[in-house]
Amino acid sequence: MIERDEPALVARALEGDTGAFGDIVESHQGVVYNLALRMLNDPEDARDVSQVVFLKVWQHLGTFDKRGRLFSWIYRIALNETLNFRRRRRRHEELDESIPSDDIGPAGAFDADRTSALVREALMELKPSDRELVVMHHVLRLSHREIGELARLPENTVKSRLFTARQRLEARLRRRGFGRS
Amino acid sequence: MIPRDRERALHALLDGSATPAEREQTEAWLAGSPEGRQRRAELDALFAALGSLPRESAPEGLRDDVMEAIRGRGVSRSARPAQAAWSRPRWALLAPLAVAVVAVIAFPWWRHALGPDALREVSGSISGAAADGVTSRWHVGDATVSVRVFRDDASAFAEFDVSGGGTVEIELVGAGGSLADPDVRGGRGRVQVVGAGRGSVVLRAVAGARFALAIPAAGEDHPVRISLRSGAHRAGGVLPVPPGRGGS
Numbered sequence: 001m002i003e004r005d006e007p008a009l010v011a012r013a014l015e016g017d018t019g020a021f022g023d024i025v026e027s028h029q030g031v032v033y034n035l036a037l038r039m040l041n042d043p044e045d046a047r048d049v050s051q052v053v054f055l056k057v058w059q060h061l062g063t064f065d066k067r068g069r070l071f072s073w074i075y076r077i078a079l080n081e082t083l084n085f086r087r088r089r090r091r092h093e094e095l096d097e098s099i100p101s102d103d104i105g106p107a108g109a110f111d112a113d114r115t116s117a118l119v120r121e122a123l124m125e126l127k128p129s130d131r132e133l134v135v136m137h138h139v140l141r142l143s144h145r146e147i148g149e150l151a152r153l154p155e156n157t158v159k160s161r162l163f164t165a166r167q168r169l170e171a172r173l174r175r176r177g178f179g180r181s
Numbered sequence: 182m183i184p185r186d187r188e189r190a191l192h193a194l195l196d197g198s199a200t201p202a203e204r205e206q207t208e209a210w211l212a213g214s215p216e217g218r219q220r221r222a223e224l225d226a227l228f229a230a231l232g233s234l235p236r237e238s239a240p241e242g243l244r245d246d247v248m249e250a251i252r253g254r255g256v257s258r259s260a261r262p263a264q265a266a267w268s269r270p271r272w273a274l275l276a277p278l279a280v281a282v283v284a285v286i287a288f289p290w291w292r293h294a295l296g297p298d299a300l301r302e303v304s305g306s307i308s309g310a311a312a313d314g315v316t317s318r319w320h321v322g323d324a325t326v327s328v329r330v331f332r333d334d335a336s337a338f339a340e341f342d343v344s345g346g347g348t349v350e351i352e353l354v355g356a357g358g359s360l361a362d363p364d365v366r367g368g369r370g371r372v373q374v375v376g377a378g379r380g381s382v383v384l385r386a387v388a389g390a391r392f393a394l395a396i397p398a399a400g401e402d403h404p405v406r407i408s409l410r411s412g413a414h415r416a417g418g419v420l421p422v423p424p425g426r427g428g429s
Binding site: 042 | 188189192193196198223226227229230231232233234235236237238239240243244246247248250251252352354355381404406408415416417418419
């Protein structure tokens with residue numbers, strides 16, 4: 001993460017300083033990529049979406065309201081691109097071959113990689129608005145207040161929706177044998 | 182069965198959002214409730230599982246790819262705001278209108294989705310084939326896909342040359358929503374329009390095919406992203422598009 005005076009970087013990028021824009025990319029590429037990765041569950045797609053996001057950020061930087069947070073603005077573009085990508089993909093995609101069968105092997109045999117894989121699969125079964133909240137809180141480690149700012153929701157609504165999303169995720173994990181002793 | 186308010190309190194305890202008073206109250210309840218402690222153990226496992234999702238590093242070269250696209254292709258600025266995600270309350274209010282609009286604009290895609298063209302032979306000359314353009318090359322599975330984007334007086338075209346082996350699914354997204362009614366021209370070989378919508382088109386081509394597709398609004402303000410699939414293999418990125426004749 002590059003820690004610099006972000007308003008100054010934006011001003012320089014607006015004057016055409018691509019180096020300054022590169023620093024903006026460097027600062028935010030982790031969040032953008034992880035959001036896309038966990039929402040799409042595909043590293044190649046996440047990379048493509050991230051690239052398109054930053055091209056759009058460059059193209060539209062002049063419309064960014066400098067009173068707001070650059071992070072929030074980039075995040076919303078990233079979320080929009082990710083959701084649009086998934087909608088387009090779903091139109092054409094056959095059933096995802098990665099969705100596992102009920103046969104999950106010996107009960108209770110969960111190592112860290114397997115648990116992580118199960119969570120990724122179960123996440124993909126959530127509706128996007130639930131998945132987005134779980135990713136923001138548990139992967140991107142954003143606080144309820146930060147999520148509220150990004151999603152334009154009251155903090156208590158964020159907590160309530162996140163609670164519901166986690167319950168739905170837990171139900172899907174249990175169908176895969178998670179927690180079975 | 183744990184009451185819902187207790188369940189909420191446990192979640193708040195585990196995600197750190199409980200106030201000190203709430204925490205104290207929940208812990209007092211847990212001390213006297215074996216069922217509560219059992220549920221807490223289950224939720225501990227759930228939160229640990231959620232924490233097992235690593236935060237990945239951005240892929241190597243992402244920044245360089247973005248900067249290359251900006252510098253090398255002269256991606257210019259737009260005065261139009263970037264499309265940001267809508268807040269949900271507004272979406273809810275406008276949902277009926279959105280349904281009606283989608284029903285109208287999605288028609289071209291449904292036409293293909295309900296009855297996609299079969300793989301068909303294309304033949305003939307490609308308009309503007311002699312024009313200069315920007316060529317990119319992608320390897321996916323056993324196939325190599327060369328894409329030359331060129332312009333004539335009226336439009337931009339992507340000329341595909343699929344070599345090697347296998348069948349490749351080609352998805353183009355973007356181009357300012359100008360891909361609704363794909364205009365595929367020969368060439369040679371076997372090509373299928375799998376689906377098309379306002380902002381995307383999916384084609385399937387057998388190795389040996391050479392054909393062109395009009396991408397009318399493609400340009401610096403309307404980038405085109407290409408995704409290629411062949412079996413389990415994937416490739417893709419942003420399609421290089423030459424600048425418009427106005428030099429914008």
